Amino acid sequence: MDDATISHLLITFGVxxxxxxxxxxxxxLERRLLALWQDRYGPNRAGPxxxxxxxxxxxxxxxxxxxxxxxxxxxxxxxxxxxxVITVLLSFVVIPFAPGIIVADxxxxxxxFLAMSxxxxxxxxxxxxxxxxxxxxxxxxxxxxxxxxxxxxxxxSLMGVVLMTGSFSLIDIVEAQRYQWFIVPQFLGFVIFLxxxxxxxxxxxxxxxxxxxxxxxxxxxxxxxxxxxxxFVGEYIGIMLISSMVTVLFLGGWYGPSFLPPxxxxxIKMFGFIFFFILLRASLPRPRYDQLxxxxxxxxxxxxxxxxxxTGGIIxxxxxx
Amino acid sequence: MFSIVRSMWLxxxxxxxxxxxxQYPEQKAKLPARxxxxxxxxxxxxxxxxxxxxxxCAAACPVDCIxxxxxxxxxxxxxxxxxxxxxxxxxxCGYCEEACPTYAIQLxxxxxxxxxxxxxxxxxxxxxxxxSQGKYPGYNYYKVAGxxxxxxxKGAAINEEKPVDIHSLVP
Ligand code: SF4
Ligand code: SF4
Numbered sequence: 001m002d003d004a005t006i007s008h009l010l011i012t013f014g015v016x017x018x019x020x021x022x023x024x025x026x027x028x029l030e031r032r033l034l035a036l037w038q039d040r041y042g043p044n045r046a047g048p049x050x051x052x053x054x055x056x057x058x059x060x061x062x063x064x065x066x067x068x069x070x071x072x073x074x075x076x077x078x079x080x081x082x083x084x085v086i087t088v089l090l091s092f093v094v095i096p097f098a099p100g101i102i103v104a105d106x107x108x109x110x111x112x113f114l115a116m117s118x119x120x121x122x123x124x125x126x127x128x129x130x131x132x133x134x135x136x137x138x139x140x141x142x143x144x145x146x147x148x149x150x151x152x153x154x155x156x157s158l159m160g161v162v163l164m165t166g167s168f169s170l171i172d173i174v175e176a177q178r179y180q181w182f183i184v185p186q187f188l189g190f191v192i193f194l195x196x197x198x199x200x201x202x203x204x205x206x207x208x209x210x211x212x213x214x215x216x217x218x219x220x221x222x223x224x225x226x227x228x229x230x231x232f233v234g235e236y237i238g239i240m241l242i243s244s245m246v247t248v249l250f251l252g253g254w255y256g257p258s259f260l261p262p263x264x265x266x267x268i269k270m271f272g273f274i275f276f277f278i279l280l281r282a283s284l285p286r287p288r289y290d291q292l293x294x295x296x297x298x299x300x301x302x303x304x305x306x307x308x309x310x311t312g313g314i315i316x317x318x319x320x321x
Numbered sequence: 322m323f324s325i326v327r328s329m330w331l332x333x334x335x336x337x338x339x340x341x342x343x344q345y346p347e348q349k350a351k352l353p354a355r356x357x358x359x360x361x362x363x364x365x366x367x368x369x370x371x372x373x374x375x376x377x378c379a380a381a382c383p384v385d386c387i388x389x390x391x392x393x394x395x396x397x398x399x400x401x402x403x404x405x406x407x408x409x410x411x412x413x414c415g416y417c418e419e420a421c422p423t424y425a426i427q428l429x430x431x432x433x434x435x436x437x438x439x440x441x442x443x444x445x446x447x448x449x450x451x452x453s454q455g456k457y458p459g460y461n462y463y464k465v466a467g468x469x470x471x472x473x474x475k476g477a478a479i480n481e482e483k484p485v486d487i488h489s490l491v492p
Contacts, residue, residue: 036335036336037333037336038335039335039338039340039341039342040340040341041340041342041344279332279333283328283331283332284328
């Protein structure tokens with residue numbers, strides 16, 4: 001093996017290990033932050049700052065009874081939780097963390113990300129369907145509708161960025177932001193992408209497919225043990241994915257004042273958005289299902305189209321003058 | 322839209338507020354004096370047992386967790402031969418304390434009674450009886466009751482009138 005292969009392998013496994021290590025850590029982070037915003041301390045007993053609670057949680061999940069309901073469609077039931085983890089992990093393939101730290105620089109990186117996040121919807125649909133439980137089915141139906149509709153605005157809101165860069169490759173997009181982050185010219189796109197991203201990861205306040213207060217746990221009502229854990233790992237990696245995408249597309253990726261290395265800037269920006277996601281969870285109530293749909297189709301869709309048309313118009317005008 | 326941003330900001334500010342959590346084992350909660358916790362049997366100022374074995378507490382207990390047997394010593398004082406409270410059943414309602422005519426049974430602000438063995442939650446009289454007067458210092462049942470015991474005749478109690486001589490016609 002030559003050096004390039006070895007370094008590529010190192011990067012690949014480094015990214016994989018990093019993600020799988022940070023994802024459970026996010027559980028701790030989320031619990032501590034939520035506690036902080038609710039005037040509590042959160043888990044602070046096990047280990048330094050309660051960090052070992054992650055270990056305890058994981059062990060607990062492993063020791064839970066791994067139950068497959070007799071009425072479930074077994075093969076699909078087992079497959080569904082894996083899909084969400086696989087798709088979000090695959091999406092990370094195209095994310096450039098820093099110059100040279102990327103698993104695969106595809107010229108269709110952005111489309112690959114969109115495709116993978118659509119594939120993630122299958123995990124919800126299949127999980128809810130195969131559980132053969134009315135709550136799970138309701139949850140998965142809601143999830144499917146929500147993911148498919150928000151997928152539309154998510155794609156449309158990104159087109160402004162693509163127009164300004166002229167490329168689908170995420171590295172090109174980051175490099176186009178060397179002097180100005182896209183959050184300034186594409187502010188509308190940024191807001192729409194952020195909202196659609198929250199809906200895409202079905203995080204609170206858009207956790208309508210799970211909606212504990214209405215649907216018990218929605219599409220994963222019947223899951224237990226590590227299968228349930230996989231849904232959660234998928235959700236947390238999904239948060240990281242959306243945060244990294246926002247960073248890459250609108251906040252200039254690894255660019256920042258040079259006193260910190262590029263990777264550090266990327267991670268700081270990404271964690272800023274993870275904080276924001278958790279703050280959203282701490283502060284906002286869940287909208288009703290029809291409100292969510294109305295908000296999407298009646299407000300976000302026209303806005304994202306407007307954004308696309310205006311951006312396209314300005315670029316055309318600038319090219320002809 | 323504005324209200325969403327505002328509520329997020331207000332929630333964010335909670336980061337800097339004082340915590341409400343009491344870090345329990347290191348930091349104790351402050352319990353009010355009349356908090357209903359572990360049950361004790363108290364004593365008179367002169368260290369006699371207050372309980373007279375009247376069974377009122379056992380009758381008042383909604384979960385029937387008190388059992389006792391009354392008996393009498395040679396001086397005429399009644400006392401429980403055994404007194405047993407099953408704390409795995411007790412709901413700490415305090416009815417026993419309200420029912421008790423002698424202030425003997427009292428609930429005190431202590432809740433740290435955890436046990437690994439359920440049987441250890443059955444407290445016997447020696448576990449319950451304390452060398453203190455509890456919440457009613459100075460109260461002595463036999464000093465205010467009309468009952469005669471050794472060393473105290475009828476009519477000798479505080480505020481008690483002399484017994485009526487039923488053989489005399491003089492009012
Ligand atoms: S506190 Fe209530 S439940 Fe407990 S012994 Fe007294 S009367 Fe019974
Ligand atoms: S504790 Fe009080 S109520 Fe219970 S038997 Fe003794 S005197 Fe009666």
